[in-house]
Amino acid sequence: MRARSFGRLAADYDRVRPGYPPAALAGLPPGPVADVGAGTGKLTSVLVGAGRPVVAVEPDPEMRAVLEGRALPGVEVRAGSGERLPVADDTVAAVVYGQAWHWVEPVAAAREARRVLAPGGALALLWNRPDFSVGWVAELNRLSGQPDTTTTGPLPDLDGFPAPTVFETRWTQELPPEDLVLLFSTFSRVSTLPPRRRTEVLDILRDHLAQDPATAGRETVAYPYVCLTLLTRA
Numbered sequence: 001m002r003a004r005s006f007g008r009l010a011a012d013y014d015r016v017r018p019g020y021p022p023a024a025l026a027g028l029p030p031g032p033v034a035d036v037g038a039g040t041g042k043l044t045s046v047l048v049g050a051g052r053p054v055v056a057v058e059p060d061p062e063m064r065a066v067l068e069g070r071a072l073p074g075v076e077v078r079a080g081s082g083e084r085l086p087v088a089d090d091t092v093a094a095v096v097y098g099q100a101w102h103w104v105e106p107v108a109a110a111r112e113a114r115r116v117l118a119p120g121g122a123l124a125l126l127w128n129r130p131d132f133s134v135g136w137v138a139e140l141n142r143l144s145g146q147p148d149t150t151t152t153g154p155l156p157d158l159d160g161f162p163a164p165t166v167f168e169t170r171w172t173q174e175l176p177p178e179d180l181v182l183l184f185s186t187f188s189r190v191s192t193l194p195p196r197r198r199t200e201v202l203d204i205l206r207d208h209l210a211q212d213p214a215t216a217g218r219e220t221v222a223y224p225y226v227c228l229t230l231l232t233r234a
Helices: 007-016 042-049 061-070 106-116 135-144 177-185 195-211
Strands: 033-036 054-057 075-078 092-098 117-130 165-175 221-233
Touching: 007 061, 007 177, 033 042, 042 054, 042 092, 061 075, 092 106, 106 117, 117 135, 135 177, 135 195, 165 177, 177 195, 177 221
Parallel strands: 033 054, 033 092, 054 075, 092 117
Antiparallel strands: 117 221, 165 221
């Protein structure tokens, strides 16, 4: 199951996966937040930086262990899932999913979000997507078998919530080329490949970065993202 393929990669995931631009969370109401599918705390740390108390919910014990080890202030880490939130009724101002909504059963997860949200609370779904308008980024993703996510497609079913507002935030993550290769190794389409094929794909990416004029010879590479936020209120 791809949703559970990340635990064995928890340390690499924490090292190279992108965070989130604070502007992507600008529409959240003040108050405590439930970060669902929190992983190693990429989105949690942004919320903490904004002064938010956070209940970080994560089903994978290895990912959760990394998050607990970070000892972020004002964060309570709990085992759980979007379909069964370990959060009391009407107690949080926002429920957020960073790169995680596509792993849940949407009707059950939306029902749980409504249950735990205080009146007027917000549900926010975030996805970091590579900027496919940049040629070398599009080619790197093609070589790795990652789909082109430029087109948003149909909005997810947020059962019982109004249609979400959709906005984008552009930003970049600075990485050494080898860490960029490591980043691709944490994607489920790559990490779940047979070992020999996975090594072949990563070598192809490494060679491409060494040869493409946009990235060759650079100590760090600015990898561009478009962060998509879907925001709705209870």
